[in-house]
Amino acid sequence: MLIEQLINGLTLGSIYVVVALGYTLVFGVLNIVNMGHGEIFMFGAFMGVIVTNSLGLPLYVAFLVAIIVTGILGYFLERFALRPLRGKEGVSHLAPLISTIGVSIFLENAAHHFFGAGNQPFRTSFSELNITIGSTTVYYVQILIFVIAILLMFGLTFWLSKTKAGKALRASAENLAVASLLGVNTKRVITQTVIIASAMGGIAGILVGIAFNSVNPQMGLSFGLKGLAIIILGGLGNVRGAMAGGLILGLSETFLVAYGNSGYRDAIAFIAIIVILIVRPQGLFGTSTSKSKG
Amino acid sequence: MNKRIKLLFSVLMVFSLVVLTACGNNTKDAGDKEIGADGAVKAKIGVISYLTGPGAGYGEAITNGLKLANKELKEAGEVDLELKIEDSAGKQEEALSAAQKLMNSDNVDAIIGPTLSTEMFVVGPEAELNGVPIMGTSNTAEGVPQLGEYVFRNSIPETLAIPASVQKAIEKYDVKKVAILYGNDDVFTKAGYDVMKKVAEDLNLEVVTTETFQLGQSDYKAQLTKIKNLNPDLILASALYNEGAVILDQARKMGLDVPFVGGNGFNSPEVIKIAGEASNGLIVATPWFAHKDDEKVKSFVKNYKEAYGVEPDQFAAQAYDGLYLMAEAVKNAGVADRDEIRDALAAIKDFKGVLGTMSFDEDGDIVMEPTVLIIEGNEYIVFE
Numbered sequence: 001m002l003i004e005q006l007i008n009g010l011t012l013g014s015i016y017v018v019v020a021l022g023y024t025l026v027f028g029v030l031n032i033v034n035m036g037h038g039e040i041f042m043f044g045a046f047m048g049v050i051v052t053n054s055l056g057l058p059l060y061v062a063f064l065v066a067i068i069v070t071g072i073l074g075y076f077l078e079r080f081a082l083r084p085l086r087g088k089e090g091v092s093h094l095a096p097l098i099s100t101i102g103v104s105i106f107l108e109n110a111a112h113h114f115f116g117a118g119n120q121p122f123r124t125s126f127s128e129l130n131i132t133i134g135s136t137t138v139y140y141v142q143i144l145i146f147v148i149a150i151l152l153m154f155g156l157t158f159w160l161s162k163t164k165a166g167k168a169l170r171a172s173a174e175n176l177a178v179a180s181l182l183g184v185n186t187k188r189v190i191t192q193t194v195i196i197a198s199a200m201g202g203i204a205g206i207l208v209g210i211a212f213n214s215v216n217p218q219m220g221l222s223f224g225l226k227g228l229a230i231i232i233l234g235g236l237g238n239v240r241g242a243m244a245g246g247l248i249l250g251l252s253e254t255f256l257v258a259y260g261n262s263g264y265r266d267a268i269a270f271i272a273i274i275v276i277l278i279v280r281p282q283g284l285f286g287t288s289t290s291k292s293k294g
Numbered sequence: 295m296n297k298r299i300k301l302l303f304s305v306l307m308v309f310s311l312v313v314l315t316a317c318g319n320n321t322k323d324a325g326d327k328e329i330g331a332d333g334a335v336k337a338k339i340g341v342i343s344y345l346t347g348p349g350a351g352y353g354e355a356i357t358n359g360l361k362l363a364n365k366e367l368k369e370a371g372e373v374d375l376e377l378k379i380e381d382s383a384g385k386q387e388e389a390l391s392a393a394q395k396l397m398n399s400d401n402v403d404a405i406i407g408p409t410l411s412t413e414m415f416v417v418g419p420e421a422e423l424n425g426v427p428i429m430g431t432s433n434t435a436e437g438v439p440q441l442g443e444y445v446f447r448n449s450i451p452e453t454l455a456i457p458a459s460v461q462k463a464i465e466k467y468d469v470k471k472v473a474i475l476y477g478n479d480d481v482f483t484k485a486g487y488d489v490m491k492k493v494a495e496d497l498n499l500e501v502v503t504t505e506t507f508q509l510g511q512s513d514y515k516a517q518l519t520k521i522k523n524l525n526p527d528l529i530l531a532s533a534l535y536n537e538g539a540v541i542l543d544q545a546r547k548m549g550l551d552v553p554f555v556g557g558n559g560f561n562s563p564e565v566i567k568i569a570g571e572a573s574n575g576l577i578v579a580t581p582w583f584a585h586k587d588d589e590k591v592k593s594f595v596k597n598y599k600e601a602y603g604v605e606p607d608q609f610a611a612q613a614y615d616g617l618y619l620m621a622e623a624v625k626n627a628g629v630a631d632r633d634e635i636r637d638a639l640a641a642i643k644d645f646k647g648v649l650g651t652m653s654f655d656e657d658g659d660i661v662m663e664p665t666v667l668i669i670e671g672n673e674y675i676v677f678e
Contacts, residue, residue, distance in 0.1 A: 001519065001520070001523040004519050004523075005516060005519055005520075008513075008519055011515075012513050012515075118564060118568070119536050119537075119539060119540055119568050120568070121543075121567070121568050123570070127547065128547065137548065137549065139547075208512060211513070212512040212513050212514075212515075212540065212544065213540060213543045213544065213547075214512040214540040214543075216510065216536070218510045219510065219512060221510075222510060222511070222512075223512075254515075254516040255516075257505070257516035257517055257520065258516055258519070258520050261506075262505045262506045262507065262517055263478050263506045265507075265508075266508060
């Protein structure tokens with residue numbers, strides 16, 4: 001039972017990680033919390049439902065479609081909800097937060113309209129495949145989810161630290177005006193970042209679909225809130241922090257249910273935040289110098 | 295501009311006057327209680343139903359069921375009932391004024407309705423005061439039949455449905471240990487849990503664990519893994535179908551193959567749509583099952599479909615049986631008298647309707663065995 005619960009926790013944690021990475025990327029560059037991310041994630045999950053269930057196509061097509069559609073949604077989000085507010089005189093720094101909340105409400109209702117209110121099944125034979133070691137059953141899906149989360153984290157770290165685009169992104173994160181003076185096309189960097197973050201949301205959506213077979217228009221909210229909790233836990237804008245925070249949250253939720261009272265499951269994320277904010281306000285991996293950014 | 299409004303207003307006034315007088319004409323034949331020339335007992339039955347507003351679908355099903363029953367009763371010729379249908383719009387005050395109109399100016403002999411339990415809580419005491427027998431066909435709240443001597447209902451509450459399904463499952467599968475799983479942030483699923491807990495205690499079942507979840511949750515694997523390792527013989531799940539179907543799916547995928555017993559919220563064809571194969575083994579109790587292998591049920595479903603183009607739901611079936619019960623009481627009373635009809639209603643024993651075999655207890659609450667269903671081969675069938 002311990003090992004099975006450990007695997008359950010790692011699966012849930014890995015999904016949290018992928019959701020949180022999307023938040024942390026946008027926050028790292030733009031210093032805003034993208035409240036629409038949870039709903040973009042939900043749209044990714046619905047793309048999976050349409051591709052695997054309605055069209056009966058294989059799983060990798062679902063990944064491709066979800067990445068493309070959520071990427072496009074990310075572009076629209078940046079183009080219509082963020083760009084018009086950027087660099088304008090007299091725009092409050094809270095305005096982008098509010099406009100992304102607007103996007104989230106719009107997307108949730110759109111999903112409600114197009115896909116219906118209830119849960120949609122996610123049919124793929126892949127979710128049945130498993131190996132049994134001793135008394136423990138491990139599903140390939142669970143391994144896949146864990147591997148994808150790890151790959152995304154390392155890929156993102158590598159991209160940010162080693163590639164030119166990544167360096168441009170970090171420069172823009174440091175200071176938009178200076179980066180722009182030094183020849184970085186900051187407009188493109190920002191658009192690119194939001195698109196990549198949204199595509200990661202799409203991937204996370206598919207992962208939830210195959211892991212839990214539960215896709216509905218309201219799922220964006222609960223996963224979105226958990227994602228926010230994780231980036232505060234791990235340190236805002238920090239990739240390793242998102243990874244650690246996600247796994248910690250997934251494991252602690254699972255073990256709380258396994259050995260404690262399942263009624264407190266959703267409380268644990270927020271209890272953890274309160275504790276972290278008291279003990280280490282910058283988050284587990286955050287650095288206090290990041291304050292100077294704003 | 296001003297003149298135009300005045301003109302419009304006066305036209306409206308004249309129009310409403312005409313309508314009012316038309317209504318007045320309808321009520322002039324109040325109070326004739328006699329046996330018709332052909333020997334049929336004549337009686338006037340008032341109906342209060344939710345016909346306009348968000349819940350109009352219920353009222354439509356209910357009145358459809360009543361009209362169909364009345365047509366058949368007229369053809370059978372033993373009683374001659376006249377239905378006086380009033381709209382309550384789902385509101386307490388409108389239900390009350392409809393009831394007062396039916397009782398005082400239409401002089402009905404009995405009332406069927408209102409649709410909602412909240413409406414019954416204001417209409418029931420008024421009927422009691424006037425000594426008019428009243429029967430709810432869709433009220434499931436606690437305390438409705440206890441409103442008075444004249445208040446009856448033929449709709450079974452959740453507190454009866456869950457024990458019936460648990461009892462049947464225990465007999466079939468020789469259950470000793472159960473696990474309970476319920477949504478703790480919804481009044482309906484919480485109430486279902488309270489009933490399940492009590493049933494488990496009453497039947498001396500060992501509850502290995504009680505787990506909770508929240509509305510809209512996606513991941514139930516932690517709870518299900520825990521339950522699986524405790525090896526229960528049966529899982530009692532108080533969930534709405536949306537979460538319930540996902541729970542079934544995740545449980546079956548991890549090899550948790552024991553049967554589930556659900557409450558009324560779990561009873562929906564959507565479960566099969568969402569969970570597919572995984573929904574097999576779900577047991578629920580329902581007052582109405584349209585595919586029962588029974589002559590009465592078959593002919594009712596057929597006639598209803600012919601008349602209204604859709605399959606009758608629970609509300610239509612309960613209303614249909616409600617009028618039959620009322621007709622039985624009128625027939626046994628032999629005269630259209632309010633007190634006689636009340637006594638005849640209370641005396642009904644083992645009346646066979648489309649819902650099943652019905653009797654009333656001393657409170658006027660329905661006594662019947664709900665139909666217990668199980669999902670097998672991806673469809674609901676009667677569980678025996």
